[in-house]
Structures are given as C-alpha cells and as structure tokens.
Amino acid sequence: MLDAVVVGAGPNGLTAAVELARRGMSVAVFEARDTIGGGARTEELTLPGFRHDPCSAAHPFGAGSPVFSTMPLHEYGLEWLHAELPMAHPGLDGSAAVLSRSIAETAASLGTHDGAAYRRLMAPFAGKWHSIARDFMQLPSTALPRDPLTLARLGLAGGPPASWLMRRFRDEPARTLFAGLVGHIMAPLNGIATGAVGLVFALAAHEVGWPVARGGSQSISDALGRYLRALGGSVHTDYEVKRLDDLPPARAYVFDTSPTALARIAGLGHYYAGFRYGAGVFKVDYALDGPVPWTSEAARRAGTVQVAADSREIGAALRAASREGRAPEAPFLITVQPSVVDPGRAPEGKQVFWAYGHVPNGWDGDLTGAIERQLERFAPGFRDRVLARAIAGPPQLAARNANYVGGDIACGAADGLQLLLRPRLTLAPHRTPRPAVFLCSSATPPGPGVHGMSGHNAAKAVWRHLRAA
Known part of the structure; x- marks a missing residue:
C-alpha cells in the first residue's frame, strides 16, 4: 500500500507529491494526459519550432515561491530568465x-x-x-x-x-x-x-x-517531475481516473483537480455545490x-x-x-x-x-x-x-485542461469571500468529508498561480492525517 496517491500532475499536484516524498513517504502520481504539466506546459501550437505556453508563461509567484525556494529545481533543469x-x-x-x-x-x-x-x-x-x-x-x-x-x-x-x-x-x-x-x-x-x-x-x-522559464513553462513541471523521481516517487501518464477504485490502495488520496471533479470521483455529492467558477x-x-x-x-x-x-x-x-x-x-x-x-x-x-x-x-x-x-x-x-x-x-x-471549468484558468472565481476562503468556508480547506481524501489544486489557498503552495499546504494536512492514522 502506498502512503499517498496524487491525481493530476500540475504544479500543485507535483509539489504535494514532492513534499510527501521528501519526508520518506511512498508516492505515485497519476495524470490523465500523456505529459505532465497542468497549467505549466509548452507545446508547438502554431508552426514547427515555435514553442508556446498554452497557459502560464510569466511566473512572479514561481520565482518567489516559498516552497520552490526549498527545492533544488535548478539541478533538474529549471532556469529563470x-x-x-x-x-x-x-x-x-x-x-x-x-x-x-x-x-x-x-x-x-x-x-x-x-x-x-x-x-x-x-x-x-x-x-x-x-x-x-x-x-x-x-x-x-x-x-x-x-x-x-x-x-x-x-x-x-x-x-x-x-x-x-x-x-x-x-x-x-x-x-x-x-x-x-x-x-x-x-x-x-x-x-x-x-x-x-x-x-x-x-x-x-x-x-x-x-x-519566464528557459525553454518554456514545461521546464517547471519537468523539474518537479525529475526531482520527484529522484526522491523515489513515480509518475504515470495517460491514466484517467473516473472513480477512486481506479487507483491503487493508499493511505491518502490527493487531488490536483477542480472541486467538481473531486466530488464526482470521490462520491462527495453536493459538498462543493456553493463553489463558484x-x-x-x-x-x-x-x-x-x-x-x-x-x-x-x-x-x-x-x-x-x-x-x-x-x-x-x-x-x-x-x-x-x-x-x-x-x-x-x-x-x-x-x-x-x-x-x-x-x-x-x-x-x-x-x-x-x-x-x-x-x-x-x-x-x-x-x-x-x-x-x-x-x-x-x-x-x-x-x-x-x-x-x-x-x-x-x-x-x-x-x-x-479539465481544471479550467468554463475556461476559468483560476480554477474558481477569485472575488468576494472566495478570494480569501476557497473552496468552502472552513479552517481546513484541503480536507474533505472523506478523511483520506484531500484537495490540492488552485481551488484551495492561496489560489491561482504557478507557485506550488496549494500543494504544499495540502501536503501539511496529509502529514497530519498520516501521523494520526
């Protein structure tokens, strides 16, 4: 049995996986697409030789991320320009x-x-x-x-x-x-x-x-993926998760997905019905x-x-x-x-x-x-x-990107109380009604941006759960 399974290989999911692996936990990441990256990807979208970032391109919060600064990502190919x-x-x-x-x-x-x-x-x-x-x-x-x-x-x-x-x-x-x-x-x-x-x-x-990241935003995701593998974690692509039974047994499940997708996969019903995109x-x-x-x-x-x-x-x-x-x-x-x-x-x-x-x-x-x-x-x-x-x-x-519900690249409206309190009014935003299931996407604090801090914060909740188990 794995200590943790992470669903979604965006920057937050990869960060959560790295944070858990750094503490000696066995971790596996499952990604629906054929490459990792989420909102930090680079692809030839127009003509051969032109490398575009389909979403995030400039990264003030990535360069200044409290959690990225603790990782040797430069050793795994990340260079800020x-x-x-x-x-x-x-x-x-x-x-x-x-x-x-x-x-x-x-x-x-x-x-x-x-x-x-x-x-x-x-x-x-x-x-x-x-x-x-x-x-x-x-x-x-x-x-x-x-x-x-x-x-x-x-x-x-x-x-x-x-x-x-x-x-x-x-x-x-x-x-x-x-x-x-x-x-x-x-x-x-x-x-x-x-x-x-x-x-x-x-x-x-x-x-x-x-x-920007040299070579494109994919460099951020690739550096996180390489670091995770160096820590003993594994990454599985082309693996779409439709229900929890699709995943291997684990002590905790961490979702870098929209709240809507998590509710559907984990059977949470209308738990996130009040969440606005x-x-x-x-x-x-x-x-x-x-x-x-x-x-x-x-x-x-x-x-x-x-x-x-x-x-x-x-x-x-x-x-x-x-x-x-x-x-x-x-x-x-x-x-x-x-x-x-x-x-x-x-x-x-x-x-x-x-x-x-x-x-x-x-x-x-x-x-x-x-x-x-x-x-x-x-x-x-x-x-x-x-x-x-x-x-x-x-x-x-x-x-x-399934997290961009209706084209909302912030994975949830960032206005009103939801700017500060997302995805629900609670002191434990990364937890769900199922004790072993957690949410780590940018639908949780501190919100959108390629900084990995939503994954870091969720990993803290997972640590406490696993220590208490």
Whole structure:
C-alpha cells in the first residue's frame, strides 16, 4: 500500500507529491494526459519550432515561491530568465507606466505626484517579499506569521477594494497600471481585498521579478517531475481516473483537480455545490515574423505587457466578463513575449507571443478580432507580423485542461469571500468529508498561480492525517 496517491500532475499536484516524498513517504502520481504539466506546459501550437505556453508563461509567484525556494529545481533543469522590465503598460501616445525591479524606476514612470504616492505605498513592504510570501501564501491555522506586523500592514492597505486604493493616484498612468495588476485574477476592481492582489503582484516584480522559464513553462513541471523521481516517487501518464477504485490502495488520496471533479470521483455529492467558477479567458498564441511593433519603447523591453487605454476600460472589461455575461468590446489584454529574453523559443529572427482577454464563463464566441484591434492601437502593424495563430476560447481551454471549468484558468472565481476562503468556508480547506481524501489544486489557498503552495499546504494536512492514522 502506498502512503499517498496524487491525481493530476500540475504544479500543485507535483509539489504535494514532492513534499510527501521528501519526508520518506511512498508516492505515485497519476495524470490523465500523456505529459505532465497542468497549467505549466509548452507545446508547438502554431508552426514547427515555435514553442508556446498554452497557459502560464510569466511566473512572479514561481520565482518567489516559498516552497520552490526549498527545492533544488535548478539541478533538474529549471532556469529563470528575466527581461529588462518585468512589465509595462503602454499608453496610446507611446509612453508607458512600467513595473521595474526598482521601486524608484517604477515611481519615475508615474510622474512626480503619483510617483511619490507609489513610493509611500510600497515603502513598508520593500525588502520583505520572502516573509510576506510565506505568511500570505500559507494558512494561518498551520503556520504562525513570520512577520505579523508587515502582514497586518498589507491587510490594512490592501484589504479594501482596489478601486479605493487607486484613489491615492491622481493621474491615469498609475491608476491604469494598478488596475491591470488586479485584472490578472479576473475579478472586478471593487471586490474585497483586491487591493492586496495589486500590491503583491507589484512587490513580486520589485523583489523577484516576473521571469519566464528557459525553454518554456514545461521546464517547471519537468523539474518537479525529475526531482520527484529522484526522491523515489513515480509518475504515470495517460491514466484517467473516473472513480477512486481506479487507483491503487493508499493511505491518502490527493487531488490536483477542480472541486467538481473531486466530488464526482470521490462520491462527495453536493459538498462543493456553493463553489463558484469565474470568468473565462480567450487566448491567442502567435508565431510572429519579428518582435511586436509596440509604439512604446518600454513595452519592447518588457516580458509582460498589459494592454488597455485606461483604468476605466479595464474596469469595464472585467465587469462585462464577470458580472454582465458578455464579451467586452475593448478587452483588457494580458500579453507575454517570451522571445524578448528567450530567443530559443522560436526560429532565428522569429518570436512567440501570447495574449488573452476575459470573457464570460463558458463563452463560445470568437474574440480574435477584438484582441487584434486592441493590439493594433498600441502596436500598429501587428497583424502584418503574424505568421500563424492558435486560438483557444473557454471550450478549448476546458477540453485541454479539465481544471479550467468554463475556461476559468483560476480554477474558481477569485472575488468576494472566495478570494480569501476557497473552496468552502472552513479552517481546513484541503480536507474533505472523506478523511483520506484531500484537495490540492488552485481551488484551495492561496489560489491561482504557478507557485506550488496549494500543494504544499495540502501536503501539511496529509502529514497530519498520516501521523494520526
């Protein structure tokens, strides 16, 4: 009998397996697809030689993950590559607000008044990423805060909605930059604690960057898989699990799946009936005949580029997708250009590039035209660089990754109380009514992102269960 079986070989499932194997437990991972990776994969989606990330591409929380930092993943092939600028948000006039590794450089891009306001906002957290990340990403019921004063300051500053925090800024570049940071979780700007989301994204850029993995996001998953095997764990692909009886006997079962799938497989009935899935995304991967022709010089140097005219446009796009049930006419776009720092991802002189906008959950329309019209506003001539495109709306994303229910890449709406308390209102979010069954996906705290912390937190619950058994 195995100590633990993990279902799903995404970053959280692999992390949970590694954490258990590091403590001498026998662990096996079962993955439905023919390769591991979950939301951290790399594939030739368009043309031969163009290596795209079907989902996550830039990884601020991966580079700054408290659990990844304890693993020798560099020995197993993971290398972080940093663009000159972590992120830029260009304006229609060719200017840009930038998120730099330096707080001072970021402030300088925001003007005199808002630059000073930004420095004051970030000053209490400067140099404290590692304690904040540990305290922010772990459960208070399982680990005492390392720096409770700074965590309390983060709660006071970021607990209110982002729309309140943005009132600190007088001019549109700073407001737009911050609104875009919150937009990464696909939640309206007036939601509770969304201010903290923007602060954590910004602090990550200053402290650890927003890097890509050399060769693509698959490198993260592959490094975790190699490390797991080195610890004695096993990984089985092409193994779809429809019920618990499909798995070998084990003392614990850990699911890197959506709550819906776990309830179906483990026979939990309506246990997660109150869990909400959020807005979906519409994503386009591009093979380009050269770099994106941004009018902003800063955008050409950035790994990630946020695209929208102003904070009002961002707010309207997020409301349309998450509250109004319609696709926005001018979508807020998150784009990543890995080739800026990793030219080996495409043939010489060519580039890979991806962009996504927010749409209602399960939406089956085509947002390609709206995405490219938006890109042309900030990068005239973009369409002329396109060699090929791979399009994935909510149905295609859900078919590719079962955790993306309705195209929700966050595996659950990250707004309201569900931003903080997921998947249920409980102090033990990784446990289920079946004592030996656990949930470790990003439907659990701390939520979406390639950081492995949901797997780490779930592994703690499994340790306690196995010790008590």
